[in-house]
Amino acid sequence: MTTFATLSLGLVIGILFGVSLERSRAFEPGVVIGQMQFRNFILVKLWFSAIATALVTVTLLHEMGFVTLHPKPVHGVADILGGVLIGVGMTLAGGCPVMILAQIGAGYRDAWCVVLGGLAGALTFAAFASLLHPLLIGGPGSLTLAGLLATPFPALAVAVGVALFACIMAMERLRPWRLDLGPQADGVLHDRPSVPDPLHASDGREPS
Numbered sequence: 001m002t003t004f005a006t007l008s009l010g011l012v013i014g015i016l017f018g019v020s021l022e023r024s025r026a027f028e029p030g031v032v033i034g035q036m037q038f039r040n041f042i043l044v045k046l047w048f049s050a051i052a053t054a055l056v057t058v059t060l061l062h063e064m065g066f067v068t069l070h071p072k073p074v075h076g077v078a079d080i081l082g083g084v085l086i087g088v089g090m091t092l093a094g095g096c097p098v099m100i101l102a103q104i105g106a107g108y109r110d111a112w113c114v115v116l117g118g119l120a121g122a123l124t125f126a127a128f129a130s131l132l133h134p135l136l137i138g139g140p141g142s143l144t145l146a147g148l149l150a151t152p153f154p155a156l157a158v159a160v161g162v163a164l165f166a167c168i169m170a171m172e173r174l175r176p177w178r179l180d181l182g183p184q185a186d187g188v189l190h191d192r193p194s195v196p197d198p199l200h201a202s203d204g205r206e207p208s
Helices: 003-024 029-036 042-063 076-093 097-106 111-127 129-136 153-174 177-181
Strands: none
Touching: 003 097, 029 042, 029 076, 029 177, 042 153, 042 177, 076 129, 097 111, 111 129
16 A cells, blocks of 8 residues: 555544544543543443454454554553553543544634643653653563463454443443433533533633
């Protein structure tokens, strides 16, 4: 595949992903913060569906010989610290790097502050990378669940994918996504006044 074809395919996939993200309203700060507070479960359903779809798709491509799997090495300190930082950052900012771009497109002015903060953080890390590298890097190497369980990857991937889809169906039955999305489709559940909502007073959007 040529460079132009690769970039074109990436552009098409990006557009489709952006449209899907906007239609699902999963980029809304209220949805992200609500998930972290366990007030809604839209993001968990989204993540589970993405993981399950990727597992089945990658397995099929791998079995047909189109892709080769290259598991990344495990770096305990970096993985744990990075997970904590991204979780805290998502809770405070009401979004992740991808969702922030969708928020900018939807008119959330404060999303620009998050972008600037992310760029500042990346530059700061790059400046101190040589000092942080010995502290963060190191671990047992590449680990996979299939290797630990001595189970063929295709069988395990399909089993996990089916289990995740079953979890999504169970969660949707217990908490339909329309209920979690709220009356204004922004994830802010106004019918629960006992839970303080930082987005209720002002959502940071440009006036229409």
